[in-house]
Amino acid sequence: MNTLALKTELTHLTMSRSAFGRTPEEVLNRLRQSINGSPIPLGSFLGMRCTSMRNIGKDIRTAHYVLLYEGQALLIKLTNFLPRNRWEISTCAFM
Secondary structure (H helix, E strand, O other): OOHHHHHHHHHHHHHOHHHEEOOHHHHHHHHHHHHHOOOOOOOOEEEEEEEEEEEEOOOEEEEEEEEEEOOOEEEEEEEEEOOOOEEEEEEEEEO
16 A cells, blocks of 8 residues: 555645644544545544543643554544643654
């Protein structure tokens, strides 16, 4: 499978407005909807799991999620800067 095209499309999706939300679940649901409407051939969505959540100081929180599809698994790292009260995707990677 050519992952370069998949990584390029995934990067485009994460840089769009759908990469922001008030909760991690809102961000991930928007990302899933974008993936479903894109040419990324990941197969059916199987589920998602939070693998870690931590606080960095008093103003920053991070969360790592794994999105499972038939063909791939995606590691999504989210960051929340508390004064903005907005979660955003910081990185995505295929596992």
